[in-house]
Amino acid sequence: DAGVTQSPTHLIKTRGQQVTLRCSPKSGHDTVSWYQQALGQGPQFIFQYYEEEERQRGNFPDRFSGHQFPNYSSELNVNALLLGDSALYLCASSSGGVVTDTQYFGPGTRLTVL
Amino acid sequence: AQSVTQLGSHVSVSEGALVLLRCNYSSSVPPYLFWYVQYPNQGLQLLLKYTSAATLVKGINGFEAEFKKSETSFHLTKPSAHMSDAAEYFCAVSDLAGGYNKLIFGAGTRLAVHP
Numbered sequence: 001d002a003g004v005t006q007s008p009t010h011l012i013k014t015r016g017q018q019v020t021l022r023c024s025p026k027s028g029h030d031t032v033s034w035y036q037q038a039l040g041q042g043p044q045f046i047f048q049y050y051e052e053e054e055r056q057r058g059n060f061p062d063r064f065s066g067h068q069f070p071n072y073s074s075e076l077n078v079n080a081l082l083l084g085d086s087a088l089y090l091c092a093s094s095s096g097g098v099v100t101d102t103q104y105f106g107p108g109t110r111l112t113v114l
Numbered sequence: 115a116q117s118v119t120q121l122g123s124h125v126s127v128s129e130g131a132l133v134l135l136r137c138n139y140s141s142s143v144p145p146y147l148f149w150y151v152q153y154p155n156q157g158l159q160l161l162l163k164y165t166s167a168a169t170l171v172k173g174i175n176g177f178e179a180e181f182k183k184s185e186t187s188f189h190l191t192k193p194s195a196h197m198s199d200a201a202e203y204f205c206a207v208s209d210l211a212g213g214y215n216k217l218i219f220g221a222g223t224r225l226a227v228h229p
Contacts, residue, residue, distance in 0.1 A: 004157070033216065042204050042219030043158070056212045090157055094215055099208045100146055100165045101215045105158040 002027060004093050004106035012112045013081050021076040021109045025093030032074040033103060034066060037088040049074050050097055078111075086113045116141045116207050120220035127227055133192040135223045137179075137205030140186065146208035147188045148217065149179055153201045161203075164188060175199070200227045 005024045013019050025032050031050045035043035045058035049068035068074045072093075078085055088110050092103035121136040139145055146165050150158040162173025169181040179190045188205060202222045209216040 006157075031215075035217075040222075042206075042221050043217070045209075045216045045218070048214060048216060050214075056214050056216055058216070092158075092217075097214045099210055099213065099215050102148075102160055102163060103215060103217060104160070105150070107155075107157040 004091055004104050006089075006091050006106040006109050008109060009107070010110045010112075012114065014114050015081055015083060017081050017113075018077065018079045019081060019111060021078075021089050021091075021111070022073065023076070023091030023093075023106060024073045025091075026104050029093035029095050029104070030072050031094045031097035031101075032068060032072065033092045033094070033097075034074070034076045035090040035092065036060070037090055037108070039087070043090055046076070048097060055097075081113045083113050086111060115211070116145065116209055116218055118205050118207050118218055118220040120203075120205050120223050122223055123221065124224050124226065127195045127225070129197055129227055129229055130194050133177075133190070133195045133199065133225065135190040135203050135205075135225065137188045137190065137220060138186050139188060139205075139207050141207060141210070143210055144183075145210070147179075147181065148206045148208070149173065149177070149188075149190050150204045150206060150219075151201050152204065152222075158204065161190070195225075195227045197227050197229070200225055 033048040034046040037043040047057040094101040149161040206217040
């Protein structure tokens with residue numbers, strides 16, 4: 001049973017560029033959440049997708065956007081990159097996304113903005 | 115608003131010693147609480163979760179945590195540390211206000227285990 005997968009593993013971009021990160025949820029899961037983990041900090045919630053709609057969003061600017069496809073996979077897009085966007089981006093999946101559901105995390109994508 | 119505080123950003127123990135990682139939460143309603151572990155250059159792995167059933171929760175790798183409402187705590191323990199336990203540990207609470215399973219994480223505690 002494949003777990004949550006993310007691509008790419010690492011990414012280096014320069015300020016002002018745009019980036020797309022990808023996530024495939026665990027088999028049987030239909031809900032995908034994205035988190036940003038800055039160095040030395042805990043993960044912070046960016047947004048959650050369910051049935052191809054963003055249904056909950058954290059305190060992140062509109063430069064952060066996402067998409068969920070019919071097969072439940074998801075993309076995170078970040079426009080106009082800033083140095084402060086350098087972080088580990090984690091994708092988590094769950095089934096239905098109710099409050100007691102466990103979220104299963106992928107290995108993350110390490111984004112470095114120069 | 116719900117929040118999580120992890121006391122001690124770094125904890126160091128000897129192999130075979132008791133592991134105690136502290137987590138306090140703030141919530142106006144009964145919380146759902148989680149402990150995750152993160153090994154270097156990896157994602158988060160669930161250790162255990164509390165969802166209002168038994169207050170003593172047993173998890174993987176010999177870890178357990180006890181929910182204490184009176185102390186608003188959910189400390190993680192393991193009787194005997196192993197070298198392989200060296201990692202970063204995160205306590206998290208499910209944000210009930212949104213109605214979904216958005217997680218609010220603490221800042222993490224890095225556990226070092228020395229021989």
